[in-house]
Amino acid sequence: MKKVGVLALQGDFEAHRKAIERARACAVEVRTAEQMNACDGLVIPGGESTTMLKLLGIENLLDPLREFGLCRPIYGTCAGAILLACEVTNPAQSSLGLMDIGVERNAYGRQVDSHIAKIKVDDDGELEAVFIRAPIIRRVGSSARVLASHQGDPVWVEEGRHMVTTFHPELTEDPRIHRHFVEKL
Ligand code: GLN
Secondary structure, three states: OEEEEEOHHHHHHHHHHHHHHHOEEEEEEOOOOOHHHHOOOOEOOOOOHHHHHHHHHHHHHHHHHHHHHHHHEEEEOOOHHHHHHEEEOOOOOOOHHHHHHHHOOOOOOOOOOOEEEEEEEOOOOOEEEEOOOEEEEEOOOOOOEHHHHHHHEEEEEOOOOOEEEEOOOOOOOOOOHHHHHHOOO
């Protein structure tokens, strides 16, 4: 069985663990480079990207994470998507730069900072998506592929081995997103 690490510095890693198990892979919590390098792929969960960046720096995990991403798949949810992007605005912030996408943080504004929506999945019907202080993907590079959109903006994107969602599939029962990631391993 493939082994998927869930970065467990901050955020909702427990829900991802369960979702990975529903997608029939083995899930382990990752807090060190050694634990990460024992995995076939990695999930960076939602949370607060600024805090996660700080913790990654403190734990000396930024370089190991970039190197991991050069040969193995990473799935970033929400704050994880912000970390994988190569451009971050509102405000600008450093990132891993592993995917050619540009994201704007907290882009839905205060009034609607959390909402649930039915989104269209390309070729695969609809999906219920939970958005929590989500970013909007403002730019998608030519080698990236949009797998689902909401209100005209991409919300599920893959590029090569990596993928991101701006919503939280670990909070619903629909296994399609995690299953898609597990198939990339
Ligand atoms: N608003 C958070 C950020 O900018 C992301 C929110 C989330 O991961 N649910 O990092």
